Amino acid sequence: MMTFRNIPAFIITFPILAAVVIFFHIYYPMLYSKWYRFRHSLASVALKKIQGSGSRGRRLLSLVLKLAIVFLIALAFAQPYIVSEQVAYVESKQLSELRFKTKPAMVVILDTSGSMAGEKIETAKNVIKDFIENLNISIDIGFIDFDHSVKQAIAPTDDWGKVVEAVEKAQALGGTMYSYPLKVALNWLTPYREMNISVAIVFISDGLPADIKEYRELLKEFKDRGIPIYTVFIGFENEGIEEMKMIANKTGGKSFVAQTARELPAALGEALRGAAQTIQKVEVEAKIMKRVEVYTPLIGYMLIATLMLYIIHRFIVYRFSGVTF
Incomplete structure (x- = not known):
């Protein structure tokens, strides 16, 4: 069974990060063209390349991947873990x-x-x-x-x-x-x-x-x-x-x-x-069997999944636009 140590951290972090991602997803092309069009000779060409190749479907897929990454990061802040039962042998002086x-x-x-x-x-x-x-x-x-x-x-x-x-x-x-x-x-x-x-x-x-x-x-x-x-x-x-x-x-x-x-x-x-x-x-053994709860943290798995989604996202961007930023 999966549970969390810090649910409030997820509740606070996810909406904030999601709002930032959505904002930049929508306004980034305009901001980029405004700030860098006259600073680099290739900026206009790259922007046209991105906008020309970016259909609604691909833009939506990009947004979904970004939100999934944000979700996993926020979930990591909540410190998820799995609780399982195992049989342990308890030793004591008695x-x-x-x-x-x-x-x-x-x-x-x-x-x-x-x-x-x-x-x-x-x-x-x-x-x-x-x-x-x-x-x-x-x-x-x-x-x-x-x-x-x-x-x-x-x-x-x-x-x-x-x-x-x-x-x-x-x-x-x-x-x-x-x-x-x-x-x-x-x-x-x-x-x-x-x-x-x-x-x-x-x-x-x-x-x-x-x-x-x-x-x-x-x-x-x-x-x-x-x-x-x-x-x-x-x-x-x-x-x-x-x-x-x-x-x-x-x-x-x-x-x-x-x-x-x-x-x-x-x-x-x-x-x-x-x-x-x-x-x-059956010979009596000096061991007491006891069922104990084992806590397995999932933060590492969340971060690995986040990295994999990020790599997939960058690959899709490069695949359809030909640029890496």
């Missing part, structure tokens, strides 16, 4: 300390809508709790349970006991909407990715959401930011299975299916372990 304080993160998102009631939700809760309690790696864990809204949201933390308590409190009730928990998880995990820390999501559900269009629009952001989603679908419905496969494929995760509650421990356990392995593969 990065080495940050390296040891930050850890990979995993967020478990559990569908607790009414259809999950009974054996499904209890089995899922038990598998999640067992997984957390038996973890032997240092990661942050977050937890979200949802129906048609977010019920509980525990941001990624190394206090796993707090997460286990939230899992135990989860109850099945309500509808199903994916966009709300996914937005929360995206906001949590984006800062990790900005510091190049690996993250993953495990998403468990047994039905299609009511907000398919809205949540699908979010998936590109997960892919762009390197946040894979491991999905676990509970049930036989092909439509639901394909939907969860699509989520995993679009974000770089994997999909698992448990057709019954009895198959859930194996499928969910595999998804949790797969996500845990993924976030250990």
Whole structure:
């Protein structure tokens, strides 16, 4: 996007220069003939040559080129520049300390809508709790349970006991909407990715959401930011299975299916372990990525364009008049 540092300079300069150019363009031949006709023997001949060869069309073209030159000069006074965004790596003295304080993160998102009631939700809760309690790696864990809204949201933390308590409190009730928990998880995990820390999501559900269009629009952001989603679908419905496969494929995760509650421990356990392995593969780098605005001045380009137009103008004058003044 092009912008200007000094718009008033352009507003003042252009009309003044344009008026001067138009004045001399119109009255220069008369002034020249009046001042120099008797001072140089060739002045009258040159003037007749110019006037004779200068049709209205060529005079108009000459004026347009002159005004274009004036416009570029005035534009240069306004100090134009282009603003663009670039990704920069920010280094600081605190990065080495940050390296040891930050850890990979995993967020478990559990569908607790009414259809999950009974054996499904209890089995899922038990598998999640067992997984957390038996973890032997240092990661942050977050937890979200949802129906048609977010019920509980525990941001990624190394206090796993707090997460286990939230899992135990989860109850099945309500509808199903994916966009709300996914937005929360995206906001949590984006800062990790900005510091190049690996993250993953495990998403468990047994039905299609009511907000398919809205949540699908979010998936590109997960892919762009390197946040894979491991999905676990509970049930036989092909439509639901394909939907969860699509989520995993679009974000770089994997999909698992448990057709019954009895198959859930194996499928969910595999998804949790797969996500845990993924976030250990990427080494944490002591770099922070930040989008910064870069300002590129255009004055040099304006002056080059001005010079080129001037050369073109002088060539046209010489081409049709045979003189160089």
